[in-house]
Amino acid sequence: MPGINQIKLPIAAEIDAFEEKFKASMHSDAPLLDRITHYIVKRKGKQIRPMFVFFAAKLCGGIIESTHRGAALVELLHTATLVHDDVVDNAYERRGFFSINALWKNKIAVLVGDYLLAKGLLLSVNNSEFRLLQIVSEAVKQMSEGELLQIEKVRRMDISEELYFDVIRQKTASLIASCCACGAASAGADEETIEKMRLFGEKVGIAFQIKDDTFDFGTDDVGKPLGIDIKEKKVTLPLIYALNRAEKPEKKRIINLVKNHQDEPEKIQEIIDFVNARQGVHYAHEKMLQYQQEAFDILYSFEPGDARTGLEQLVRYTTERKK
Template identity: 60%
Template sequence: MALKLKEIQAPVASEMIEFEQKFRSLMKSKVFLIDKIMSYIVKRKGKQMRPMFVFLSSGLCGNISERTYRGASLIELLHTASLVHDDVVDDSNFRRGFFSINALWKNKIAVLVGDYLLSRGLLLSVDHEDYDLLKIVSEAVREMSEGELLQMAKARSLDITEDLYYEVIRQKTASLIASCCAVGAASADRDKETVMRMKEFGLHVGMAFQIKDDLFDYGSHEIGKPLGIDIKEKKMTLPLIYALQQSSGSEKRRIKRIVKSNSQNQKKIQEVIDYVKTSGGIEYAETVMHDYYNKSTQILNEFPDSDYKTSLGQLVKFTIERSK
């Protein structure tokens, strides 16, 4: 039976509760409008997987300290800022089933709120001289931006190779999970080599996580009906990239033409989904995902046994077995 996140976070349950309280106080502002928006952001938080990675990594590498709380807060502040800005860029009205900030308060306010969150994160680190943590997270934010821009640059031509796909998801998704694990190790005052090893562990987890996300588009027994959202948005993900690699020139052109010109036609989208499935795209993506999972497990096994190690292993397993 699959474990739930509540069970996985058991070794750091009290720290997660304390973190939420600290994070709420960090989000407060004397400006009424900002305070109102911050309260809205805090209420619609997701699974809190990023702070969990920070605290479990810190426990694995030594001890959880005040620096760990600041590191987890820094990641949440900078990541939330990037999400608020992303919704403006994508003209998206919803995030996790809630109205986005730009949908409720318009783009100008959303951009400024993103800037505010960014400045809170920077000041939190500078005020406590956590320059090592700030460097780790700032590098991740830079990579996330580069990954997004790289994907945008290639989206029109649908000309994304498998190697380019890995580079995009490494930057867009894996870099953030890598920074969580690296921040956890750094906040426990571990040596640079251990911090880099934990960063590599997080990268493999992040790659597996994103491939799992991409597989949701094609449906499964747990998810049911295929979504086809990535196809509608003309995003080239691993199952489709692999399927196209196996195709003849004419078949490849036909499928690309469908993706380019029939993005809202559900019948045509289903045709692409069926094509990917019969071409072995799903199986191939699952194999690659499990390969990254195995690489992360190998690194985790280098550390001494503990409750933190057990939970981290369970959390990694959760990322590739989750149903949404």
């Protein structure tokens, strides 16, 4: 599997240029806001989402100025949702850094999220990028609906496999789908091609989230069990599969443990052992490979070239990573 830097090579110049433009797009004349947005930019991750936008554009016609705006729009709106999520979740860390609400409190964090949303809207409207705005706004709407659906169902612990896929399709996959659709749209692709790229991104996003959910239970493939989702009472695919294979009394006991573990390590470990004993992680891994292959089937319908190879490597990186 290629490292992230190897994947980046074919579009390295575009990503470097994007980072500068993205910094400029977040600038504010208000000193406090400018200080906070500078902090956000400084701790940006591996730029996976912009890479999907740029590779998709390159695959569908070529990278132009509109592609940079599409990537910036995705990042602005997504960053806004993350800032708001940390307030909702009372989270004080993100990727090893203090969250905005941890450093500047909830009120300021909410206002910063609003500011980023407004910057994204203005970037689109001022440049007449209405199709890109439509694509990304639809994704943000779906992310909110998916989050609310999960909150509602987690309380009742009645999540089926079908519902699980509905939630992750909206919560996670819709964002990667919007990246790929934005890239295609920015390159002037027709609606059929835009939809094909959106569906490709959706398949990748589902595979990505399934892979992420296996980390909680830990096998030799994914390392030490984390139990983070269990602590947050999230019902993910490995647990759903294991519960469906259990007898009614044991199923009831495990659900009760998930609801009332009180962060006790031995209870969390019991849930992890239950899932692994019933091949929950193995089943989830097979499902992840299924969605990965469906994404490749769509990708391979495009002409071979650097962009297609780059997207294939990016898919493998996001779905076969070790952490």
